[in-house]
Structure formats: structure tokens, C-alpha cells
Amino acid sequence: xxxxxxxxxxxxxxxxxxxxxxxxxxxxxxxxxxxxxxxxxxxxxxxxxxxxxxxxxxxxxxxxxxxxxxxxxxxxxxxxxxxxxxxxxxxxxxxxxxxxxxxxxxxxxxxxxxxxxxxxxxxxxxxxxxxxxxxxxxxxxxxxxxxxxxxxxxxxxxxxxx
Amino acid sequence: xxxxxxxxxxxxxxxxxxxxxxxxxxxxxxxxxxxxxxxxxxxxxxxxxxxxxxxxxxxxxxxxxxxxxxxxxxxxxxxxxxxxxxxxxxxxxxxxxxxxxxxxxxxxxxxxxxxxxxxxxxxxxxxxxxxxxxxxxxxxxxxxxxxxxxxxxxxxxxxxxxxxxxxxxxxxxxxxxxxxxxxxxxxxxxxxxxxxxxxxxxxxxxxxxxxxxxxxxxxxxxxxxxxxxxxxxxxxxxxxxxxxxxxxxxxxxxxxxxxxxxxxxxxxxxxxxxxxxxxxxxxxxxxxxxxxxxxxxxxxxxxxxxxxxxxxxxxxxxxxxxxxxxxxxxxxxxxxxxxxxxxxxxxxxxxxxxxxxxxxxxxxxxxxxxxxxxxxxxxxxxxxxxxxx
Numbered sequence: 039x040x041x042x043x044x045x046x047x048x049x050x051x052x053x054x055x056x057x058x059x060x061x062x063x064x065x066x067x068x069x070x071x072x073x074x075x076x077x078x079x080x081x082x083x084x085x086x087x088x089x090x091x092x093x094x095x096x097x098x099x100x101x102x103x104x105x106x107x108x109x110x111x112x113x114x115x116x117x118x119x120x121x122x123x124x125x126x127x128x129x130x131x132x133x134x135x136x137x138x139x140x141x142x143x144x145x146x147x148x149x150x151x152x153x154x155x156x157x158x159x160x161x162x163x164x165x166x167x168x169x170x171x172x173x174x175x176x177x178x179x180x181x182x183x184x185x186x187x188x189x190x191x192x193x194x195x196x197x198x199x200x
Numbered sequence: 201x202x203x204x205x206x207x208x209x210x211x212x213x214x215x216x217x218x219x220x221x222x223x224x225x226x227x228x229x230x231x232x233x234x235x236x237x238x239x240x241x242x243x244x245x246x247x248x249x250x251x252x253x254x255x256x257x258x259x260x261x262x263x264x265x266x267x268x269x270x271x272x273x274x275x276x277x278x279x280x281x282x283x284x285x286x287x288x289x290x291x292x293x294x295x296x297x298x299x300x301x302x303x304x305x306x307x308x309x310x311x312x313x314x315x316x317x318x319x320x321x322x323x324x325x326x327x328x329x330x331x332x333x334x335x336x337x338x339x340x341x342x343x344x345x346x347x348x349x350x351x352x353x354x355x356x357x358x359x360x361x362x363x364x365x366x367x368x369x370x371x372x373x374x375x376x377x378x379x380x381x382x383x384x385x386x387x388x389x390x391x392x393x394x395x396x397x398x399x400x401x402x403x404x405x406x407x408x409x410x411x412x413x414x415x416x417x418x419x420x421x422x423x424x425x426x427x428x429x430x431x432x433x434x435x436x437x438x439x440x441x442x443x444x445x446x447x448x449x450x451x452x453x454x455x456x457x458x459x460x461x462x463x464x465x466x467x468x469x470x471x472x473x474x475x476x477x478x479x480x481x482x483x484x485x486x487x488x489x490x491x492x493x494x495x496x497x498x499x500x501x502x503x504x505x506x507x508x509x510x511x512x513x514x515x516x517x518x519x520x521x522x523x524x525x526x527x528x529x530x531x532x533x534x535x536x537x538x539x540x541x542x543x544x545x546x547x548x549x550x551x552x553x554x555x556x557x558x559x560x561x562x563x564x565x566x567x568x569x570x571x572x573x574x575x576x577x578x579x580x581x582x583x584x585x586x587x588x589x
Binding site for chain 1: 278279280281282283284287318319320321322323351352353354355356357368369370371372373374375389430431432433434438439440469494496498502506507510511514517518520
């Protein structure tokens with residue numbers, strides 16, 4: 039167990055070492071660093087934040103404080119694909135509720151949960167910038183718009199076979 | 201007939217072909233810096249993010265700073281509910297945005313520009329990087345020393361506030377700073393920084409292309425130029441439209457409404473809700489209701505209580521929590537309207553809540569908390585019965 043953890047830590051260390059070699063260790067590089075770590079691990083593991091703090095000569099609290107401010111910098115474990123359904127007033131008017139229902143049923147999870155195979159996490163988010171094409175959602179960085187209940191199932195199935 | 205009333209224009213999105221664009225850039229960068237700034241001032245251009253500060257003056261202040269290092273920041277953190285026009289600008293005419301930033305850098309003496317792109321728009325990155333590479337080549341050929349880098353946001357609405365955006369660029373929590381000092385004096389890394397909206401930078405290029413006198417023919421005395429509007433909600437044609445500023449809201453509704461428009465939310469959740477009876481007297485522009493361009497239409501099937509509840513839920517979540525009026529105020533407003541709806545509070549409690557909203561307007565630290573009252577007061581005043589029954 040300990041050995042496993044140690045091994046994993048080395049990997050995180052290496053990853054952050056390579057990353058900061060590119061970004062530099064100025065505090066202004068913190069956001070790009072956190073974003074890259076999140077992209078790689080699907081969230082920000084605690085040990086990664088501690089290592090970033092060490093590299094940037096900050097306290098872990100400063101790194102965690104920054105990370106926890108931003109809704110896309112997840113500090114708890116997420117699935118490989120994070121689904122963020124837009125919950126703006128326009129999305130609500132255009133049938134967001136049906137989309138969420140279809141996703142919950144198809145993925146067999148509730149809003150905020152992650153599938154047992156760690157593939158999908160289902161979340162809500164504020165305006166995605168697609169009010170002309172609601173309902174909409176993001177899967178990681180990719181937007182999907184003009185959604186219908188049938189369409190979301192098709193999209194999810196495509197991701198399952200990726 | 202409608203289009204005559206609305207005066208649609210096409211200066212922002214007209215395609216940016218190299219045979220026009222490159223000679224234009226050459227002409228601009230051969231001008232004196234002060235000449236360009238004076239032209240922007242003369243054009244009357246005001247910031248397109250919503251606050252409407254005169255762009256030329258902002259540049260003049262930054263240019264007057266004696267610091268060696270200065271910065272240009274493009275605010276592409278478009279997070280206002282119902283706004284998506286910067287998305288379209290960045291997808292369709294990104295060269296103009298980059299050019300506007302480089303012109304700004306040239307005028308104020310900055311060699312570095314950042315585009316702060318909201319995390320929700322990260323899908324644009326591959327294309328934007330390509331455009332930036334090509335543009336940097338143009339600058340190199342013109343001997344202009346200006347670098348542009350993209351930084352992503354990570355899902356925080358308040359980072360659209362310029363000092364909060366700067367904090368985020370510096371790798372911190374996006375909590376707004378006290379003003380003054382303003383960013384033109386102490387911005388990114390405490391150096392003079394001009395922060396402008398995506399559309400504002402495009403307008404700088406438009407002014408240079410058309411000339412000040414042609415530009416001044418668009419719009420009205422107080423609201424020069426055109427505006428890119430994001431139209432959504434109960435409308436048969438949602439999308440992005442460029443229209444001259446200074447239009448009457450009734451003309452807008454005639455064109456975009458579904459025949460049953462009950463209210464239009466002008467300027468997003470932080471803007472103003474205008475009921476049908478006031479469409480005729482409402483001008484969209486700096487002489488009336490200024491806006492970042494969000495126009496959400498609601499028809500009579502919509503509950504304005506649900507609309508307000510959605511906005512307040514949004515503000516409560518996006519409040520950075522730094523100042524008490526906003527942090528506690530947003531919570532109290534949403535809990536308050538829920539209590540009235542449930543019948544746990546008297547109807548008159550709505551007036552107490554209005555008082556709270558008014559005090560947030562004068563005591564909150566930044567634009568987020570200050571503008572919650574805009575939608576709160578306009579919705580609860582115009583649709584009082586919907587809040588209670």
C-alpha cells in the first residue's frame with residue numbers, strides 16, 4: 039500500500055517537474071499549471087497541489103485556496119469525462135430538465151455523482167455561452183448544443199466506445 | 201420595413217481578407233501613437249463589455265504612465281447569462297481582435313498581450329493558436345514588437361470584472377481589488393494595464409478602417425457605432441446580430457419577438473428587466489439602457505418568479521464571498537423571495553428585500569454585487585404579483 043502510494047507520488051512529481059520546466063515557477067503560471075494537472079488526472083489530487091506549492095514556493099493552502107475558487111478546477115475525484123449541463127434561465131426554458139433526466143437515467147447516476155466505472159461525472163454549470171442553442175452541455179472541453187433526450191444518449195454512447 | 205427601423209450593420213463581422221487587412225495594418229502602424237489615440241477618443245468609442253468607459257481615454261491614461269513594462273489584456277471571459285457574441289467574434293474574425301490588441305500595445309507602449317479566454321471556450325484554442333501564429337508573422341514583417349498569449353479561465357463569472365481577471369492572471373483567487381488604483385495605473389504585476397472587451401478591440405480596427413467621420417455616422421450622439429447583440433429566449437431567431445446603437449426596444453421586439461413578448465432582460469442577469477408597457481420608451485444605448493449585448497426575451501408563458509430565482513441562484517453561486525453585502529445579500533434575497541412565495545413572509549417583506557438590494561448597490565465591492573439590484577428591483581417592481589402568488 040505504502041509502496042504503491044510512493045510510486046504514484048513519484049509520477050505526480052515527475053509530471054509536475056516536466057510541466058513547470060515549461061511554464062516556469064512564477065506564481066502567474068499557477069492557473070495554467072493547475073489546468074494542465076486537472077486535464078491529466080481529471081481532477082487536482084492533493085499530492086499534486088502539495089508538489090505545485092513546493093515548486094512555486096507557495097504554501098499548499100495558497101494553491102488549494104486558488105484551486106477551490108474555480109468551479110472547473112475540481113479538487114475531488116472526477117470521471118474521465120466530466121459532463122457539465124448548462125443551467126441558465128434560457129437552458130431551463132428550452133428543456134434542460136429533460137436533458138438531465140435522460141442523462142441520469144442513461145448513466146444510472148444522480149446529478150453530482152460519478153459512474154462506478156469512473157467514466158462519467160454529471161454536473162451542472164452556469165451559462166456556457168450557447169443561449170442561442172440551448173439546451174447545451176460540455177463534455178470536458180467539447181460543447182454540445184441544441185440537445186434532445188435522444189441526442190444526449192447517442193453522444194454518451196459515442197464516448198463510451200471511445 | 202423592420203430592418204429600416206433597426207439599422208442592421210456589418211462592420212464587425214465583415215470578412216477580414218488579407219488584401220484589405222495587411223495594407224490596413226501597415227497604414228496603422230506607420231501612424232503616430234498619439235494620432236491613433238486621438239482618433240479613438242474622437243470616435244466616441246465606449247467599452248463594449250457593458251460598463252462603457254471611453255476607450256480612447258483609457259488608452260491615453262495608460263500611455264501617460266512612465267513605467268517601462270505595460271500590458272494589454274483582452275477580456276474574453278464572457279460569462280453574463282445570455283451573452284455569446286464574443287464567442288462568435290472570436291470564431292469569425294479573431295484577426296481583428298488580435299489587431300486591436302496590437303494597436304493598443306503600440307499606442308500605450310506594451311509589448312505583451314494576454315487573452316483571458318473563459319474555460320467554457322477552450323474548444324476554440326487550436327484554431328486561435330493558429331490565428332495567433334499567422335498574426336505574429338504579420339507583426340514581425342511590420343517590425344512591431346508585440347507578443348500575444350492566451351490564458352484560460354476556469355469557470356468563475358466574477359473574473360469578467362477586470363481587477364478580478366488580473367488577480368486570476370497572477371495565479372490567485374479571482375477576488376476583485378479595491379479601486380483606485382485602476383488597472384491603467386496598477387494592473388497585471390502592478391504594471392499599467394489596459395483591459396478591454398473582445399468587441400472593443402474589434403471596434404478599434406473598424407474605426408481605423410472606416411475613419412472617424414464614417415464611424416461617427418453609425419449609432420447616435422451618445423452611443424457611437426454598432427453593437428453586437430446576443431439574442432435568445434422566446435424568439436423565432438436566436439443568434440448574434442449587429443445593430444446600430446440607440447434603437448428603441450419596441451423596434452427590437454417587433455423584429456425578434458414571438459408576438460407574445462412579456463419582458464426583455466437587457467444586459468443579462470446583471471442588467472434590467474423591461475416589461476411590455478415600457479418597450480416604447482426604452483432606448484438601448486448609453487442614453488438609455490447600456491448593455492454588453494445580452495437580450496433575453498420572455499413571453500407570457502414564463503414565470504418571472506422563476507426567472508428571478510434563476511438569476512439569484514446564479515449570483516449566490518458566483519459571488520466571490522469577499523465582501524459581506526454581496527455574500528450575505530445574495531443569500532438573503534433568494535431565501536427571501538422563496539419565503540414570500542411559500543407564504544412564510546408577508547407581502548411587505550418584498551419591500552425590505554428591495555431595500556437590501558439598494559444597499560448592495562452602494563456597498564458591494566465590485567460590479568457583481570452592485571448590479572444584483574438591477575434585475576431584482578426591475579423584476580419585483582414590474583411583476584410584483586408574480587412574486588407573491
